[in-house]
Amino acid sequence: MTGPAPLIVSVSGIRGIVGQSLTHDTVRRFAHAFAAELPMNARIVLARDTRPSGEEFAVAAAEALCAAGCHVFDLGVCATPAAKLMVLELKAQAALILTASHNPEQWNGLKLVRGDGIFLDAATGRRVEAAYHRSQRRTGDGQVETVPRDDVETRLLQRILDVVDADVIRNAGLRAAVDPCNGTGGLFVPRLLQALGVDMHLIHGEPHGRFAHEPEPVPENLIDLGRAVVDGDCHVGFAVDPDADRVALVGETGLPMGEDLTLALAVQAVTESRQGPVVTTLSTSQVVSDAALRNGCPVTLTPVGEVHVVDAMVTEGAVIGGEGNGGVILLDVDPGRDAAVGIALILQALARGGQPLSALAGKLPQYVIEKRKVSCSKQDLQRALDGLVVRYPEALQHPVQDGVKLYMDGVLRCPWIHLRPSNTEPVVRIIAESGHGEEAVELCDVAEGFLRGE
Structure with missing residues (x-):
């Protein structure tokens, strides 16, 4: 018999099973350890996904951060990309986001973000981990300030509308099915599609965190979305993970597309009109590099992990980047993977191409x-x-x-x-x-x- 899953500690945060490896005490200790890395009176963004455990964990994190002298901006339930953007908008020094991303419902975790809106680098992550194991803490007198979700979403929406051809999308008469798997995507993606004039067929949109199916957006979990695409006569289906930083595609026939095609088609959409470096990871399909190279854009490969991709994008001035798991990154919008950005770029590709999604994908090399x-x-x-x-x-x-x-x-x-x-x-x-x-x-x-x- 195997024992309980251990707490997983990486440079960007922790993940564990609620009530086993991840407890209120774990969250408090990690929040204290993170605060110790920040200046006294630091401004820190706090957000969470829709998991039922997130509300109590957010209270525990806020208590620890305030006790360490931090000013906490509480966004409540909020997509990870929007929370990272708010670090920049609020001129904060960091963010703590409660999410286990694509892991099953019984998991939760903490993602740690630095002042430029990017996940922690390895050196900082190791210092926070060491402080956690030492149970390091300091004392101060911080406070919590609530930030309305409408304010957060409005800022992200405007940034996306500024970088895509919104008028072309609005005039294309597109229909899309969306499955946010009862996560944060159910709050923002409908607003995005409404702004782009896209007729939406939403399933599993209630943001209660009791996932209708396994939340990772991989083919075996896209059956309901495929049916919705066919039933709604949709041009495309979008499957969004619980914290809305990944998106997978279902074609007009109801069949899942390869997860690397999200980034490949997004890269093609951007590099058709904008030249510059493209960054992705060693594990990403060759089709992404092909999409960039055919438009004359050089490609850089990094170790797996969003922080590696984003740091390389900043260094090289990349026009687009991402990971092959459906994570699309446009630094003009926010400094990390963003499902909403991927959705907007795919809609732009459909609107400009005037062809079914399967036809657009068929023009790329097949691997x-x-x-x-x-x-x-x-x-x-x-x-x-x-x-x-x-x-x-x-x-x-x-x-x-x-x-x-x-x-x-x-x-x-x-x-x-x-x-x-x-x-x-x-x-x-x-x-x-x-x-x-x-x-x-x-x-x-x-x-x-x-x-x-x-």
Whole structure:
């Protein structure tokens, strides 16, 4: 029998199962540890997703932050991208967001954001973690100020409308089905679609946090959305994760699109009219790089993790970036993945292209990507990394270190395999991509065999 899932600590925060690894005391201690990293009287944004546990955890976090001398701006239930934007708008020094993103309902967590609206860098994250383990705290006399959700949403909406061709979208007569899985997307996405003149068919829109299905926006969880697209004769379906930083697509036939196509189509929509660098991660499909390169835009690959992508985007002045899990980033809107930004760009692509979503996707190169996750020890992971390098001596190893990524033909293209420890779950992720499904499966089989000692 396995024990309870441990508290997962990463550079950007923590996640755990409510009442087991994540308790009110855990939240208070981590809030105190985070406050210790900030100046006295720091202004800090506090927000949460719709999970039932979030309300009490938010009270615990606010108490700790005030006791540490922070001025807390309480946004209440709020999408992660909007909370990060409000760090900039309110000239705050940080944000603490209570969410477990795509994890199941029994999970919750804390995401920690620095003063530029970007998740913590590794060094700061390690200092906060060390302070948490020391139960470090300071004393002060802070207060809580409530910020109306309408104010938050209005600011985000205007930023999105400023960067897309809203008039073209409004005149296209589009219909979209939306499944926010009872998360924060059910609050903002309808307002966005109304502003863009899109007829919406909303399912699972009640923001009560009791998820109608598993919340990660992957194909097996998009069945209800597919039916809604067909029943509503919609042009597209959008599946949004609980804190609204990822979006997956369902085509006009009701079938899920590959999750990397969200970013690929968004990249194509932006780079058709705006040239500049594009940034994504080592685990993202080749189709995203292809979409950028065909429009003459260079591509930079980073380790997996939003903070790595955003930091590289800032350094290089990137026009767009993101992760292959449906996370689209436009720094002109907010400094991180934003489902609403992805939705607006896909609607723009449909409106300008005048073709079904499947036709737009069909113009991009077709690849097959295989993804797995395996529970294993650090020793098992190292054995697998070493074994892959020995097994494929002719493969080209990518110079960016995040586990190991090998290009099997010795050039920076498919087929490839990427093996790395997850930042958010106690597992190792295996990702392989090829022009042929059999090859991607075979590569994953080999890597999984090394992990299991076979």
